[in-house]
Amino acid sequence: MPERWSDYVAILMSALALGYLVYEIDRRRRKLHDVFDVLDADDAHITAGLEAMVSSGELQPYAGATLA
Amino acid sequence: MSPQPVALRECVATVPRFRIFIIDSGWNSPAHKVLQENFGLIRELQKDDPIYVLSKEQSIEFMRNHQDRIGREPIIAVHDLAAMGESGTTDFHGFRLHLGLLRTPQQALLALQNFTRFLTTHRQSVDLEAEIRTDLRREGLAGAIEIILHHEAREIGE
Numbered sequence: 001m002p003e004r005w006s007d008y009v010a011i012l013m014s015a016l017a018l019g020y021l022v023y024e025i026d027r028r029r030r031k032l033h034d035v036f037d038v039l040d041a042d043d044a045h046i047t048a049g050l051e052a053m054v055s056s057g058e059l060q061p062y063a064g065a066t067l068a
Numbered sequence: 069m070s071p072q073p074v075a076l077r078e079c080v081a082t083v084p085r086f087r088i089f090i091i092d093s094g095w096n097s098p099a100h101k102v103l104q105e106n107f108g109l110i111r112e113l114q115k116d117d118p119i120y121v122l123s124k125e126q127s128i129e130f131m132r133n134h135q136d137r138i139g140r141e142p143i144i145a146v147h148d149l150a151a152m153g154e155s156g157t158t159d160f161h162g163f164r165l166h167l168g169l170l171r172t173p174q175q176a177l178l179a180l181q182n183f184t185r186f187l188t189t190h191r192q193s194v195d196l197e198a199e200i201r202t203d204l205r206r207e208g209l210a211g212a213i214e215i216i217l218h219h220e221a222r223e224i225g226e
Contacts, residue, residue, distance in 0.1 A: 035169050035179065038200055039145065043164070044157035046134055047147060050089050054120060059089075061118035067092075067107045 085149060085191045086117040086162070092142035093127040099167040102176040103142045110184055116191065140166035144183065148196055160197040 039047060053059040092100060111119060122130060131138050147162040155161070165183050170176040186203070193199055 032204065034166060036165050036183070036204070037163065038160055038197060039147070039157075039162040039164055040160055041158055044161075046137075046145070047152075047157045047161060049130070049133070050120070050145065051087075051147070053122075053126075054087065058126075059120045059122065062090075062111075062121040067090075067104050067121065 082116050084117045086187065087147040087149060088114065088117055088119045088187075089145040089147070090119065090121045090142060091127045091130055091145070092122070092124070093131050094124050095139070095141060095168065097168055098173040099142055099170055099176040102173050102180060103167060106177070106180060110180070113184055113188055117187075137166075140168045142167045146187065151196065163200055 050059075090103070092103065094100065127141065131141070137143060143164060143166055145162065145164040148160075151159075151161045165179065167176055167179060170179050190196055190199055
């Protein structure tokens with residue numbers, strides 16, 4: 001057991017710093033996955049919708065050099 | 069082993085690996101402008117894969133059916149034809165970029181450049197899913213190191 005108050009403060013500050021680090025890393029990881037991620041089973045209905053538009057001819061490969 | 073004939077090499081190089089979809093309902097955002105301004109270059113760099121651009125009306129209709137994605141457009145979805153040929157859409161079958169989440173032109177341009185580089189450098193990948201997950205882990209690790217070193221926020225996602 002720590003014998004001085006300053007030891008308790010040091011332990012508390014270290015715990016807070018570690019907690020912040022874990023929180024910040026997790027926040028950035030989530031943000032990155034929000035921006036860029038893989039398509040998997042959760043996106044299957046969206047993929048199916050887009051592929052159906054291609055199959056039906058509703059979407060054709062874009063031939064233009066610029067977006068309208 | 070003899071080298072591949074030129075015609076065969078060209079054929080391998082031009083067989084589409086991906087289908088690229090651009091969904092943009094037209095928010096007046098930095099990401100929208102960056103995409104408009106750089107589409108021609110992306111088109112040139114991605115000549116071997118078809119790009120499907122949903123019209124504004126198609127994009128809005130799409131968003132009405134997928135409301136949780138509103139505000140994340142422009143969205144670039146890339147379907148990996150090789151993965152879809154193996155397991156359909158039940159497992160990994162591509163990747164996507166929510167460009168609209170990036171708030172400044174610099175962030176959007178950097179993300180677009182990184183995304184295009186990723187596409188061009190991984191066209192021949194045998195295990196694309198593993199490579200994407202490795203890249204994401206590397207990004208996460210790099211972010212952790214930056215936090216520890218008290219560096220400025222990374223460009224993407226901040």
